Amino acid sequence: MFGLIGHSTSFEEARIKAKSLGFDDYAEGDLDMWCAAPPQLVETVSVTSPTGKTIQGAYIDSVFVPEMLRRFKTAKRKVLKAMELAQKRDIDITALGGFTSIIFEDMNLLREERVSAVELEWKRFTTGNTHTAWVICQQVVTNAPALGIDLAKAKVAVVGATGDIGSAVCRWLQRQGVGELLLVARRPQPLVELQQNLGEGRILGLEEALPEADVVVWVASLPQGLQIDTSTLKRPCLMIDGGYPKNLDTKASAPGVHVLKGGIVEFWQDIGWQMMEVAEMAKPQCQMFACFAEAILLDFEEIHTNFSWGRNNITLATMDQIGVASRRHGFQALALEPLASREAVLTA
Ligand code: NDP
Numbered sequence: 341m342f343g344l345i346g347h348s349t350s351f352e353e354a355r356i357k358a359k360s361l362g363f364d365d366y367a368e369g370d371l372d373m374w375c376a377a378p379p380q381l382v383e384t385v386s387v388t389s390p391t392g393k394t395i396q397g398a399y400i401d402s403v404f405v406p407e408m409l410r411r412f413k414t415a416k417r418k419v420l421k422a423m424e425l426a427q428k429r430d431i432d433i434t435a436l437g438g439f440t441s442i443i444f445e446d447m448n449l450l451r452e453e454r455v456s457a458v459e460l461e462w463k464r465f466t467t468g469n470t471h472t473a474w475v476i477c478q479q480v481v482t483n484a485p486a487l488g489i490d491l492a493k494a495k496v497a498v499v500g501a502t503g504d505i506g507s508a509v510c511r512w513l514q515r516q517g518v519g520e521l522l523l524v525a526r527r528p529q530p531l532v533e534l535q536q537n538l539g540e541g542r543i544l545g546l547e548e549a550l551p552e553a554d555v556v557v558w559v560a561s562l563p564q565g566l567q568i569d570t571s572t573l574k575r576p577c578l579m580i581d582g583g584y585p586k587n588l589d590t591k592a593s594a595p596g597v598h599v600l601k602g603g604i605v606e607f608w609q610d611i612g613w614q615m616m617e618v619a620e621m622a623k624p625q626c627q628m629f630a631c632f633a634e635a636i637l638l639d640f641e642e643i644h645t646n647f648s649w650g651r652n653n654i655t656l657a658t659m660d661q662i663g664v665a666s667r668r669h670g671f672q673a674l675a676l677e678p679l680a681s682r683e684a685v686l687t688a
Pocket of ligand 1: 438439441442467468469472499500501502503504505506524525526527528530559560561562563582583584585602603604629630631651
């Protein structure tokens with residue numbers, strides 16, 4: 341059995357969802373009440389692969405909302421309690437979605453082995469980052485040529501290059517062969533180490549990298565105040581919005597600049613579930629975050645271990661492995677809409 345731990349995208353949206361599910365107390369409750377609320381297993385589903393194999397899964401809402409991010413103890417408790425619930429329900433492999441994996445890693449929750457009386461078994465959880473990195477790479481190689489960008493000559497900026505996903509994307513694109521990798525992050529030392537490990541790549545600030553890039557892969561959460569001067573960007577420019585939340589389209593949309601939601605996959609058939617509606621997917625019945633899909637893939641493949649775990653452990657071999665599984669079990673990376681309809685929307 342696979343599990344997915346997620347959360348609503350805002351407090352307001354969570355209250356609307358609670359109302360629709362008949363939880364009137366929560367719908368009217370304030371943030372303090374939500375902070376004290378336990379995680380909920382809200383849905384169970386069956387998923388069938390094109391191979392004919394069917395598996396069962398469960399969605400656990402951590403009852404975390406982004407408004408709690410500054411309440412560190414609450415955020416930490418929400419994630420650990422959701423993991424405890426997954427383990428108590430005997431779920432074999434559970435993906436940490438949205439902010440929950442960020443909280444897990446940034447607050448170093450690996451130290452917190454015990455929640456109440458339960459000792460957490462890390463092998464039951466995965467961040468889903470290996471599949472996310474592979475899907476983002478697929479989105480680059482599929483969509484750049486569709487825009488007339490020759491990847492063999494293109495400059496590809498990776499914003500968040502030193503991160504878990506970003507460094508894996510750099511290694512994969514290096515093997516693929518791109519014109520030049522532009523490495524962007526805030527701290528210089530990890531950038532230098534990455535450059536040394538790759539044996540290539542140019543370290544640049546964001547403002548220098550953007551005007552040079554034919555393709556930009558964002559695998560960092562965007563600062564709210566970030567402004568992008570779209571007039572300086574190349575045309576065409578492909579931007580893969582792989583961070584969370586996915587808000588690059590509000591900052592960089594312009595004719596000739598093509599923003600694609602990164603790390604999103606579409607399943608080969610509709611799944612009778614509600615859970616992706618809260619994640620604002622265009623087609624919530626079949627689209628999902630690639631990190632969630634990783635738990636589904638691991639369950640299909642009966643790999644019940646923490647496939648993606650810790651920082652900078654993703655290898656080309658594990659990306660290839662999860663990529664083969666992704667195709668076998670009917671997942672496809674989200675692609676740009678046909679160009680004609682995109683330009684019509686932008687110029688309307
Ligand atoms: P990491 O924390 O490992 O890496 C984050 C990277 O971003 C680091 O290189 C960091 O370096 C850099 N960074 C952070 N802030 C900025 C900034 N303001 N400007 C430039 N660089 C910045 O994170 P992950 O690799 O695990 O995840 C990356 C993103 O992907 C996150 O937003 C995460 O939520 C999202 N994600 C999306 C998924 C999906 O859509 N399916 C699934 C999983 C994750 P430095 O601190 O030096 O700047």
